Amino acid sequence: MKICSDVDGVILNYIQGFIDFTQRENIPYTHEPELYGVIRNFPDNLGMRDQFHAGDSLRQLNYFDDSLQILNMLATQHELHLVTALEPEQFRKREENLAALNYTSLQCVGDIRKEQIIVEEIQPDVMLEDRPELIEAFYSAGIRVLFPDWHPYTKGMERFGTPFSRWQEIPELLQNASKSN
Numbered sequence: 001m002k003i004c005s006d007v008d009g010v011i012l013n014y015i016q017g018f019i020d021f022t023q024r025e026n027i028p029y030t031h032e033p034e035l036y037g038v039i040r041n042f043p044d045n046l047g048m049r050d051q052f053h054a055g056d057s058l059r060q061l062n063y064f065d066d067s068l069q070i071l072n073m074l075a076t077q078h079e080l081h082l083v084t085a086l087e088p089e090q091f092r093k094r095e096e097n098l099a100a101l102n103y104t105s106l107q108c109v110g111d112i113r114k115e116q117i118i119v120e121e122i123q124p125d126v127m128l129e130d131r132p133e134l135i136e137a138f139y140s141a142g143i144r145v146l147f148p149d150w151h152p153y154t155k156g157m158e159r160f161g162t163p164f165s166r167w168q169e170i171p172e173l174l175q176n177a178s179k180s181n
């Protein structure tokens, strides 16, 4: 099976990394968990993103619960492709953060190209994604989607994919997927 996964919000906790960054830097910030995306309401959102990405935060984002162990187990039996909307310049930091993970490929493609690369080039059997617009887009492209349900902003996405609450659930969800194909 060809598995493709997003990284931020699915495997790594980008949101917590950003919150920790604002606290370290004494940047006033309020998190709105209902909304997708974490860098907003600054006079210069892109500048804030660049400042966050310029430091070491991107090398050391935390894995969500058992994501590392489960993915390494899956990687022994399946192709595992990781595609993130981080800009290509961030590849080294992302690679370093994911050094313990045995993936088939890793791409940092930027926001604009991500959907197309996954739908047209990778063509996975299953996609793991947390961004609501992309969950719907991959569903529409005929790709089976699993999404983490611990983010308030993925509420209601059951129309387009299968929710999971813990990474431990993934192997069984994938088995069910291959049976129904």
Ligand SMILES: [Mg+2]
Residues within 6 Å of the ligand: 006, 007, 008, 009, 010, 129, 130, 131
């Ligand atoms: Mg994401």
